Amino acid sequence: MRTPHGEIPTPVFMPVGTQATVKTVSPHELEAMGARIILSNTYHLYLRPGHELVKRAGGLHIFMAWNGGVLTDSGGFQVFSLGPLRRITEEGVEFRSHIDGSKHMFTPERVMEIEMALGADIAMCFDECAPYPSTWEYAKASAELTARWAERCLKAHKSPTQALFGIVQGSTYADLRQASARDIASLGFPGFGIGGLSVGEPKDVMYEMLDVTVPALPENKPRYLMGVGSPDALLEGVARGIDMFDCVLPTRIARNGTVFTRTGRIIVRDAAFAEDMRPLDPGCDCYACTYFTRAYIRHLIKSGEVLGIRLTSLHNLRFLIRMMEEMRESILSGSFEEYRKETQHFWYNN
Amino acid sequence: MRTPHGEIPTPVFMPVGTQATVKTVSPHELEAMGARIILSNTYHLYLRPGHELVKRAGGLHIFMAWNGGVLTDSGGFQVFSLGPLRRITEEGVEFRSHIDGSKHMFTPERVMEIEMALGADIAMCFDECAPYPSTWEYAKASAELTARWAERCLKAHKSPTQALFGIVQGSTYADLRQASARDIASLGFPGFGIGGLSVGEPKDVMYEMLDVTVPALPENKPRYLMGVGSPDALLEGVARGIDMFDCVLPTRIARNGTVFTRTGRIIVRDAAFAEDMRPLDPGCDCYACTYFTRAYIRHLIKSGEVLGIRLTSLHNLRFLIRMMEEMRESILSGSFEEYRKETQHFWYNN
Numbered sequence: 010m011r012t013p014h015g016e017i018p019t020p021v022f023m024p025v026g027t028q029a030t031v032k033t034v035s036p037h038e039l040e041a042m043g044a045r046i047i048l049s050n051t052y053h054l055y056l057r058p059g060h061e062l063v064k065r066a067g068g069l070h071i072f073m074a075w076n077g078g079v080l081t082d083s084g085g086f087q088v089f090s091l092g093p094l095r096r097i098t099e100e101g102v103e104f105r106s107h108i109d110g111s112k113h114m115f116t117p118e119r120v121m122e123i124e125m126a127l128g129a130d131i132a133m134c135f136d137e138c139a140p141y142p143s144t145w146e147y148a149k150a151s152a153e154l155t156a157r158w159a160e161r162c163l164k165a166h167k168s169p170t171q172a173l174f175g176i177v178q179g180s181t182y183a184d185l186r187q188a189s190a191r192d193i194a195s196l197g198f199p200g201f202g203i204g205g206l207s208v209g210e211p212k213d214v215m216y217e218m219l220d221v222t223v224p225a226l227p228e229n230k231p232r233y234l235m236g237v238g239s240p241d242a243l244l245e246g247v248a249r250g251i252d253m254f255d256c257v258l259p260t261r262i263a264r265n266g267t268v269f270t271r272t273g274r275i276i277v278r279d280a281a282f283a284e285d286m287r288p289l290d291p292g293c294d295c296y297a298c299t300y301f302t303r304a305y306i307r308h309l310i311k312s313g314e315v316l317g318i319r320l321t322s323l324h325n326l327r328f329l330i331r332m333m334e335e336m337r338e339s340i341l342s343g344s345f346e347e348y349r350k351e352t353q354h355f356w357y358n359n
Numbered sequence: 360m361r362t363p364h365g366e367i368p369t370p371v372f373m374p375v376g377t378q379a380t381v382k383t384v385s386p387h388e389l390e391a392m393g394a395r396i397i398l399s400n401t402y403h404l405y406l407r408p409g410h411e412l413v414k415r416a417g418g419l420h421i422f423m424a425w426n427g428g429v430l431t432d433s434g435g436f437q438v439f440s441l442g443p444l445r446r447i448t449e450e451g452v453e454f455r456s457h458i459d460g461s462k463h464m465f466t467p468e469r470v471m472e473i474e475m476a477l478g479a480d481i482a483m484c485f486d487e488c489a490p491y492p493s494t495w496e497y498a499k500a501s502a503e504l505t506a507r508w509a510e511r512c513l514k515a516h517k518s519p520t521q522a523l524f525g526i527v528q529g530s531t532y533a534d535l536r537q538a539s540a541r542d543i544a545s546l547g548f549p550g551f552g553i554g555g556l557s558v559g560e561p562k563d564v565m566y567e568m569l570d571v572t573v574p575a576l577p578e579n580k581p582r583y584l585m586g587v588g589s590p591d592a593l594l595e596g597v598a599r600g601i602d603m604f605d606c607v608l609p610t611r612i613a614r615n616g617t618v619f620t621r622t623g624r625i626i627v628r629d630a631a632f633a634e635d636m637r638p639l640d641p642g643c644d645c646y647a648c649t650y651f652t653r654a655y656i657r658h659l660i661k662s663g664e665v666l667g668i669r670l671t672s673l674h675n676l677r678f679l680i681r682m683m684e685e686m687r688e689s690i691l692s693g694s695f696e697e698y699r700k701e702t703q704h705f706w707y708n709n
Contacts, residue, residue, distance in 0.1 A: 029658065033665040036650075058633070058658040066636060066654060074650040283408070286416060300386075300424040304416060308379065308408040315383040315665055 010200075010231055010252075012078045012130040013170045014070065015045065018337055019231060019252040022243065022329045023048045023080060025260065028057070029073045032260045033315070033322045036075040042295060042327040043334065046078030046130070048255040051123055052087035055113075056106050060126040068128030080131040080255075081124050083176075086204070086236070088115055089138045097137065099154070117161035125168050133202055134162040136176040141209040148180035152189040159196055174233065176202040181214050183221045190225035200231040203251075207236045215242070219249040240269060240332060240356035247336050248349060259325035264318045266310045269328040273358035277303050277321065278310045289320075295327035296320070332356070360550075360581055360602075362428045362480040363520045364420065365395065369581060369602040370686055372593065372679045373398045373430060375610065379413070379423045382610045383665070383672045386425040392645060392677040393684065396428030396480070398605040401473055402437035405463075406456050410476040418478030429479040430605075433470050433526075435486045436554070436586070447487065449504070467511035475518050483552055483585075484512040486526040491559040498530035502539040509546055524550040524583065531564050533571045540575035550581040553601075557586045565592070569599040590619060590682060590706035597686050598699055604683075609675035614668045616660045619678040623708035627653050627671065628660045639670075645677035646670070682706070 010017045024031045027050045066072040069079050088095055088102050095104035101116030117135045124132035135158050139151040155178045166173045175198035179185030203222055206215045226232055233253035234246050266278030270290035288298035297320035309317030339348035360367045374381045377400045416422040419429050438445055438452050445454035451466030467485045474482035485508050489501040505528045516523045525548035529535030553572055556565045576582055583603035584596050616628030620640035638648035647670035659667030689698035
């Protein structure tokens with residue numbers, strides 16, 4: 010993908026920087042670990058510090074001193090997750106802030122205005138993310154609403170530099186997914202999110218939905234599986250033609266002292282690692298593994314020291330980014346299926 | 360000063376790394392900001408992760424991946440701060456852990472064993488730090504006990520690479536300070552801590568004590584004012600012949616969102632800075648000031664994001680280290696008194 014902030018090789022994992030920062034990590038550390046694009050959250054930045062402030066600061070890139078790519082979600086997922094705090098109509102969604110309870114309204118037009126102010130390289134359409142499970146009827150109405158909103162987004166989005174991606178919905182129904190993919194694809198977006206997955210459904214169901222959705226999307230445009238994910242799901246997603254992923258998993262588990270390794274996840278805060286002088290994951294090239302032992306990182310986490318969760322976060326992010334690099338290399342050399350077979354057990358153990 | 364981990368230009372400020380990490384900061388960030396030596400805490404490391412583990416890891420430098428100098432305090436200050444949890448005898452101090460209430464005994468011999476295991480470049484003698492205020496009688500007995508313990512430390516300390524510094528006590532009594540300085544100096548240590556100050560007494564009293572203590576110590580050996588401090592006290596300390604300082608102040612106030620600036624301390628989390636697109640301290644060369652605005656750092660701190668307190672910590676540490684660099688330059692060029700007069704208001708406003 011070409012963006013105003015450089016070429017982004019795919020498949021790519023996007024670290025999540027909800028509040029204009031990837032938790033515990035500096036932008037220069039992201040650059041050093043090979044991150045090329047991050048995700049940030051429209052809903053959160055709209056509420057705090059406010060999109061107008063970010064705009065006055067020169068946009069998200071300058072505000073957070075990050076020179077790589079940025080994608081902003083549309084706030085749809087966050088707003089729908091508010092449950093009783095929100096009300097959906099044809100016009101948009103009325104909701105109350107999780108911070109101070111104040112009342113707000115998101116419409117497709119309003120969200121485009123906010124995303125343009127934030128100034129990411131890629132904006133996402135405002136969509137309705139149906140919960141899991143949903144009835145076929147609810148999922149159909151929801152996907153159709155999402156398609157009408159997509160048209161409104163397209164009309165309201167005016168930026169010479171920012172790309173706008175459409176979002177496919179349809180819950181766990183193959184026919185609805187295919188119809189949604191066709192509807193959204195027909196609008197001619199330069200890229201497509203696949204939303205409403207990884208929301209509680211079994212992984213097999215998610216893979217089935219990818220199997221029917223991806224072929225209905227243009228081959229030459231990026232496909233983004235939203236909110237995924239775990240190492241096994243990255244592998245399976247790439248195998249099914251997904252180009253982009255984002256997930257809080259690596260940084261969230263890192264803050265609990267859990268790290269990915271080539272031999273499976275470990276909880277480094279466990280007593281078992283008190284005397285372990287090996288790096289988190291022998292063979293890993295991240296900052297944490299280059300300089301520090303499990304024993305030291307365990308000590309930091311047990312002592313409540315910030316450096317501990319910085320190191321586990323750096324490691325987990327680098328682990329996934331390196332995984333994507335490896336998959337890309339295997340695709341380029343025509344050996345992805347071998348790579349997948351050979352390494353499957355690593356990713357399924359994480 | 361020459362140490363096994365390089366030459367350390369003085370006067371020098373030592374960031375505090377209580378639990379084998381300077382809070383929120385990585386060792387490579389310390390290096391980048393010009394830190395040459397840090398302080399770590401014997402009491403804390405003895406309890407967690409244990410000095411034997413640190414020794415097995417190869418010593419503190421290797422354990423925490425820090426290639427500069429390290430000084431360990433003796434745990435005296437921490438142990439005496441435990442109040443009802445400790446009992447002092449001629450032999451040593453019995454105390455209970457603040458973590459799990461377990462019973463422990465620190466004697467001069469035991470503390471030397473622990474400090475040798477930790478493997479810092481500079482170890483401090485086990486001393487009694489009299490509280491403020493203390494009666495003349497208590498302070499006299501305490502300084503004399505400290506002198507007897509210093510002899511025992513000297514006898515027990517056997518390391519070809521680690522220097523052992525004596526500690527002067529005597530509370531706020533000029534005659535006791537002078538006597539203690541003479542007693543401790545007569546033992547021939549390669550450097551001297553001045554302890555028992557910055558424990559609640561007025562700053563003028565501290566300066567008076569320095570005025571009578573420093574001249575009683577050898578001119579050609581480093582003098583270390585323990586637990587100090589604030590920018591004004593660094594300036595006044597250097598003016599009185601102090602070579603080394605340590606203090607948690609810069610990192611502690613940073614975690615509350617307070618930063619030093621050339622025009623006085625500011626609380627960057629205040630609403631006044633919500634739209635402020637200047638760096639924390641215009642003219643500062645630290646990482647935070649090079650890349651980020653007050654508005655962004657305020658946003659991070661208001662949002663509870665770790666990067667916020669990382670940036671304020673980096674800034675405050677660099678501010679003090681740069682101050683020491685400036686003082687050193689002015690001493691070398693023979694213009695310290697001018698520097699002191701010209702910049703006094705900066706340091707007194709912080």
